Amino acid sequence: MEILPTLPKVDAVITDPPYGINTKSDGSGKLSPWGDLCNSAYWYAAWISAARARLTQEGCLWTCLNWRSLVTFQKAACDIAWPIESLMVWDKQWIGPGGQRGLRPSYELVALFAQADFAIADRGLADVQPFPVGSFKPNGHPAEKPIALMDFLVKHSPGTVLDCFMGSGTTGVAAVRAGRTFYGIEQDPVWFDLSCRRIEQAYKQRPLFEAEPQRKPEQIGIEL
Numbered sequence: 001m002e003i004l005p006t007l008p009k010v011d012a013v014i015t016d017p018p019y020g021i022n023t024k025s026d027g028s029g030k031l032s033p034w035g036d037l038c039n040s041a042y043w044y045a046a047w048i049s050a051a052r053a054r055l056t057q058e059g060c061l062w063t064c065l066n067w068r069s070l071v072t073f074q075k076a077a078c079d080i081a082w083p084i085e086s087l088m089v090w091d092k093q094w095i096g097p098g099g100q101r102g103l104r105p106s107y108e109l110v111a112l113f114a115q116a117d118f119a120i121a122d123r124g125l126a127d128v129q130p131f132p133v134g135s136f137k138p139n140g141h142p143a144e145k146p147i148a149l150m151d152f153l154v155k156h157s158p159g160t161v162l163d164c165f166m167g168s169g170t171t172g173v174a175a176v177r178a179g180r181t182f183y184g185i186e187q188d189p190v191w192f193d194l195s196c197r198r199i200e201q202a203y204k205q206r207p208l209f210e211a212e213p214q215r216k217p218e219q220i221g222i223e224l
Ligand SMILES: C[S@@+](CC[C@H](N)C(=O)[O-])C[C@H]1O[C@@H](n2cnc3c(N)ncnc32)[C@H](O)[C@@H]1O
Pocket: 001, 015, 016, 017, 018, 019, 141, 143, 144, 145, 146, 164, 165, 166, 167, 168, 169, 170, 171, 185, 186, 187, 188, 191
C-alpha cells in the first residue's frame, strides 16, 4: 500500500495474495467467520483499488484465489464496483491433501478484472486451463505457483507487468521470459531476495536476440 503509489503505470497486474482463509479476528475463532471474511474483503478492496490505480485503460488484473476466498473477492469486487470479468479454473491435474471427510482438492482459481479497453485477443480461450503441479515447490516458497501458469497469464496480458505479492518471484520470471518490464513487491526480505535471484537468473537465460533491451533489476527500499 506504501509502494504501489510510487510506481509508474503498468499494463497488467498479475498477482497471488495471501488467501486469508485462516484469519481469526478474536484469536480463538469464537466470532462469526463472516466478520473475518468481511475484514479480509476490506483489505482486498484496498489493495485491488491501489493496484488498479496503477493500470492503464487497456490493462487487466489477474489474481489467484481458491473456493474459500472466492466469497471474499466477490465482496471486495462489489464494494469497489469492479466486477470479476472471468474466473479461470486452474486444473492442477493432481489431487492435493484434504481432510478426513471431503473431496480432495485438485484446482484453484484465477480471477480476471478488466479495465475499460482490455480484451483477451484470443477469443477461443476457455476458462478451464491445465497446469500440472505436485507437492514439490522447486524454490521452497510454500505457496509457489507453477511457472507455466504465470507464463500463460503474462502471455494473455499486455505490456509491463506488476506483482504486488511476489513470493518467490514466479510472475517476475515469467515476465522476463516474455521480454516484459516487471515491477515486484514482497514484504518478506527472505522471499524478496529469492525473487531477485530468480529474476536475475531469468535475465541471464534470456536469448540474446530478443528485441527489448535488458535492464538490470533495480531495488526500491522503503523504511518500515
Ligand atoms: C501466495 S504468496 C505468493 C507466491 C508466488 N506467487 C510464488 O509463486 O512464489 C503471497 C506472498 O505475499 C507476501 N505478502 C503478504 N502480505 C504482503 C503485503 N502486505 N505486501 C507485500 N507482500 C505481502 C507474502 O510474504 C507471500 O510471500
